[in-house]
Amino acid sequence: MNSLRENKTAEAAVIGGGPAGLVSAIALATAGIDTLIIAPPAKEDFRTTAFLAGSVTALATLGVWDACVAHAAPLTGIRIIDDTRRLWRAPEVSFAAAEIGLEAFGHNIENRHLIAALQDRAAQLKIPRITAPALSVAPDEAGATIRLADAEARVRLVVGADGQHSVCRAAAWIGSNRHAYPQSALTLNLGHARAHRDTATEVHTESGPFTLVPLPGRRSSLVCVLDPERAAALSAMTDAELAIEIERRAHSLFGTMNVERGRGMFALAVETAQSVARNRIALVGEAAHVVPPIGAQGLNLGLRDAATLAEIAADARRRRLDIGSPAVLARYETQRRADVTSRRIAIDLLNRSLLTDFLPVHGARALSLFLIDRIGPLRRALMREGVSPAASQPRLMRGQPL
Numbered sequence: 001m002n003s004l005r006e007n008k009t010a011e012a013a014v015i016g017g018g019p020a021g022l023v024s025a026i027a028l029a030t031a032g033i034d035t036l037i038i039a040p041p042a043k044e045d046f047r048t049t050a051f052l053a054g055s056v057t058a059l060a061t062l063g064v065w066d067a068c069v070a071h072a073a074p075l076t077g078i079r080i081i082d083d084t085r086r087l088w089r090a091p092e093v094s095f096a097a098a099e100i101g102l103e104a105f106g107h108n109i110e111n112r113h114l115i116a117a118l119q120d121r122a123a124q125l126k127i128p129r130i131t132a133p134a135l136s137v138a139p140d141e142a143g144a145t146i147r148l149a150d151a152e153a154r155v156r157l158v159v160g161a162d163g164q165h166s167v168c169r170a171a172a173w174i175g176s177n178r179h180a181y182p183q184s185a186l187t188l189n190l191g192h193a194r195a196h197r198d199t200a201t202e203v204h205t206e207s208g209p210f211t212l213v214p215l216p217g218r219r220s221s222l223v224c225v226l227d228p229e230r231a232a233a234l235s236a237m238t239d240a241e242l243a244i245e246i247e248r249r250a251h252s253l254f255g256t257m258n259v260e261r262g263r264g265m266f267a268l269a270v271e272t273a274q275s276v277a278r279n280r281i282a283l284v285g286e287a288a289h290v291v292p293p294i295g296a297q298g299l300n301l302g303l304r305d306a307a308t309l310a311e312i313a314a315d316a317r318r319r320r321l322d323i324g325s326p327a328v329l330a331r332y333e334t335q336r337r338a339d340v341t342s343r344r345i346a347i348d349l350l351n352r353s354l355l356t357d358f359l360p361v362h363g364a365r366a367l368s369l370f371l372i373d374r375i376g377p378l379r380r381a382l383m384r385e386g387v388s389p390a391a392s393q394p395r396l397m398r399g400q401p402l
């Protein structure tokens with residue numbers, strides 16, 4: 001890592017050093033594209049990411065997964081429990097990866113281990129990193145100029161991986177549609193007395209899902225979605241009080257609990273950029289789409305952004321085309337639209353169906369889960385779509401190098 005005091009040129013610059021940005025930079029660099037990372041050091045993130053199988057394959061193909069594997073737990077099962085106490089409640093539904101011929105749906109890993117593995121791989125690939133924020137991005141016909149506090153960088157393609165309040169999105173003149181939910185997510189990791197058997201447990205409540213996802217050993221990560229007042233009340237508890245409260249909410253399925261250091265609190269929203277690429281700037285990760293943490297979709301979408309963009313840019317470069325040209329960005333837009341839109345709609349609908357008091361919606365939700373539970377081919381089709389979406393299968397997700 002270095003701080004820049006002189007102007008720099010590269011083919012591509014990735015702005016943002018979160019997981020979507022680091023994966024983008026690694027993917028572009030392994031495709032032979034001269035890439036620069038512009039990102040201040042990321043804050044320590046105690047959350048975890050449940051990566052679906054395609055994302056794990058992509059990380060393995062990029063040479064990152066070997067450093068993650070010791071910190072990751074496989075997810076061989078998913079269990080959904082309706083705890084809404086409403087008139088029409090859904091039956092408990094279980095999904096097993098073996099039903100669709102997989103060893104695991106994916107793996108869960110703490111973000112701090114993931115980020116460390118990505119940073120190590122970026123360093124191994126000698127990707128230069130400027131540890132300062134981008135102050136502005138000015139695109140023009142031939143390229144884009146990125147202004148930093150003490151210098152400038154000039155590139156052909158800017159990858160905007162700068163998260164929810166994206167400077168890149170604004171610089172590309174791309175608007176976004178945002179809806180804030182009356183919900184917050186309390187996150188923490190914990191140890192527990194009973195084994196999780198590599199199965200994620202999602203308990204649906206009237207205020208949102210309460211999800212325990214396996215970590216290695218007798219440990220799990222928790223995402224507890226609540227109205228903001230109750231989330232704040234839980235967050236104010238001591239570790240011992242909180243452990244008892246979580247055990248109660250988990251119906252003691254895992255026995256006594258032991259809360260670890262590193263709680264987080266996140267206001268939930270859904271936000272979609274009106275376009276994912278314009279004016280030499282391509283958006284990846286939460287700069288392009290924010291979804292609530294239901295069904296582990298957010299960063300999986302972000303990795304498919306990164307993999308798709310690198311594939312298109314590598315292809316353009318092989319054909320000696322400008323990797324930031326309108327034609328390249330239009331291809332990226334076309335290839336990402338269906339995947340991002342379909343996931344957003346599905347997650348938004350599921351979340352709203354939990355929050356609403358409208359009885360027919362509870363009935364429809366309960367009926368859907370009942371049908372999923374009873375009809376094997378439907379359940380298997382859903383599982384396959386969840387793990388490998390038909391709308392997006394970039395090469396990296398299939399284990400093929402760029």
Ligand SMILES: Cc1cc2nc3c(=O)[nH]c(=O)nc-3n(C[C@H](O)[C@H](O)[C@H](O)COP(=O)(O)OP(=O)(O)OC[C@H]3O[C@@H](n4cnc5c(N)ncnc54)[C@H](O)[C@@H]3O)c2cc1C
Pocket residue numbers: 015016017018019020021038039040041042043047048049050051132133134135161162163164167185187223266284285286287292293296297298299300301302
């Ligand atoms: C509670 C919770 C649980 C979740 N669980 C899952 C899960 O299990 N599976 C899953 O797939 N997804 C999950 N997600 C979603 C996932 O966490 C996000 O999709 C992911 O963190 C987004 O990564 P990112 O790199 O796009 O953005 P960020 O992690 O926000 O990174 C953006 C980076 O850009 C930097 N930056 C900002 N402005 C600038 C600038 N001007 N110049 C340079 N750098 C800048 C920031 O410092 C930051 O480091 C979860 C989300 C939440 C809230």
